[in-house]
Amino acid sequence: MDKNKLKDQANKFWEKGNYTKAVSLFEEILKFDPEGEKGMLLRIAFCYEKMGKKEEAIFNFIQAAKMFAKSGFFLKAIATLKNVLELAPTHSETQELIADLYAKDGKFYNPVQKSTIIQTDKLVSQQPEKKETILSTTKEEIEFVSDEDLIPLEDDYIEEVEEHFTANDIFNMQITEPAPIIDASSLLMPLPEIPLFSELDRDVFIEVMDKMKLKRYKPGALLIREGDDAHAFYIVADGNVRVKKELVDGKEIQLAILGKGDFFGEMAIIGNAKRTASVEAVTDLEVFELSTLIFDNIIAKYASVRQILYKFYKNRLLHNLINTSPIFAGLEPSKRLLFLKLFKSKQIPANYHLLQQGGEITGLYIVVDGAIKVYRFLEETKRQDIATIARGGVVGEMSILTGERPVAFCSTINETWVLRLMPEDFLTLKRDYPKAVEYLSELYSDRVYELDLITKLKLGIC
Secondary structure, eight states, X not given: OOHHHHHHHHHHHHHHTOHHHHHHHXXXXXXXXXXXXXHHHHHHHHHHHHTTOHHHHHHHHHHHHHHHHHTTOHHHHHHHHHHHHHHOTTOHHHHHHHHHHHHHHOXXXXXXXXXXXXXXXXXXXXXXXXXXXXOOOOTTTOOOOOSTTOSOOOHHHHHHOOSOOOHHHHHHSOOSSSOOOEEGGGGOOOOOOOOTTTTOOHHHHHHHHHHSEEEEEOTTOEEEOTTSOOOEEEEEEESOEEEEEEOTTSOEEEXXXXXTTOEEOHHXXXXXSOOOSEEEESSSEEEEEEEHHHHHHHHHHOHHHHHHHHHHHHHHHHHHHHHHSHHHHTSXXXXXXXXXXXXXXXXXXXXXXXXXXXXXXXXXEEEEXXXXXXXXXXXXXXXXXXXXXXXXXXXXXXXXXXXXXXXXEEEESSSEEEEEEOGGGHHHHHHHOHHHHHHHHHHHHHHHHHHHHHHHHHHTOO
C-alpha cells in the first residue's frame, strides 16, 4: 500500500478513536520518509497519550521536537515539548531541551520577516465573506514604531505640573526628558530583532514556559472577542490568526494576519482596557497562553520585555488608527502615510489645554491614545460639559475650518497621545486630501447641531 493510502486509512482510524490501529499505520508511514514526516511522530505521540501509554507518548513527543528543531522550527519544537510537561510537569530532560531550543532560536518573533500588521491575501481568501471588508494599510505602507515616542513622561515631572498650558506651550516648551515632538510618519520604522524574553536567564525562562499553557484551536475558533475583558496574552506557536475589528457602521475590517512567533492580546492588558479587536484562528492553531497575572509580573520585572511590548502596543495603536479612524477612511491606503506626514506626534500629560475657549487656533488634533474632554463656559463660572473624545476622535476642526476662535476648551483627561496638524498646514491638507476635508466638514456640521441642541435644552426651549 502506498503512503497516501496509508495516511487516509490511518486518519480514519484516528477519527474513529481506534488509536491502536492508527498508531501502527502512522509508524508504517514514518518508515517511508523519517525526515519528512515529522507530523507522523506527533500523531504517534498523541495516539500513545490517548491510549494511556505515557512513556511512549513522552518519547515520541521528544523525538518529534528534535526533528522540528533540526528543521529550524524552534517554536513548534518548544510547543511539542510542552505536551511532555503536561504529562510530566517536572520532566527535567524536557525543561533542559526547551531552554536549549530557546537559546538556539534566539527569538519569539521576527518583526522584519513578518510584520504584525501584514495582510495575507491568500489566507483572507480562504475565509467566507461575513461582512463588507474595508481595505487596510499593508506591510509595505506601514512598519513599526521607533524608540523615540515610547518613553512615557516621568511621574515626578507630571506631578510638578500644576497650571494649564496651551497646545503651543506644550509643543514649543523644551522638555528635558521624553515625549519629543516628532513627525508622526517617522514612528513607522522597523523594530530591531530583539528576543521577547531576551533578558530572562535560563532558570527563569524555564519557569515562564512552565507557566505558559499550550492551547490548540480549529479554524474559525474565536480566541479573543472585541469588547471582552482581557484575561491572557498569546504567542503563536504554529498556524495563523486573523485580527479583525467591527466599525461603527457594522462593517468589518481586517487588521492583521499573524503567524509563528507573533504575539497578540497585549493591548488590552497594557492599556488596562477592554479588548479592542477580535482574534480568530485561520488555520489549525497552537498558541502559548499567558495569564494576565503572570504577564503583568513579567513586564514589571523585566525592562526589555516591557519596552518591546510597549513598542508593539504603540505601533498597533497607530496602525489601528490609520485603518479605522473616519478621517483616514476616505483615503486610498497608499495615501494614508502621506497624509500622516502632515501631523506631528506628542504624548501629553493630563489636564493640558489643547484648545481654549476664545483662545488662539492651535491646530487640528487626532487622538491616538488617551482621552480629551470638551467643555465650555456659558457664563464666567458656569461650566457645561459637552463630550469626551477617545481613540480615533478629532478635535479642533471647527476653528481650523472657519478660522474663528475655539468655542470650547479641549483638555486631556489622562496622558494622551495626539497627532497635531498645524493651522498653516491645513491649506496643504485642503488641497491634497479633499476626502479628509469632506469628513471634517460633516463632523463640523454635526457638532454645530449638537452644540445648538445642548444650548436649547439648557435654556428650556425644546
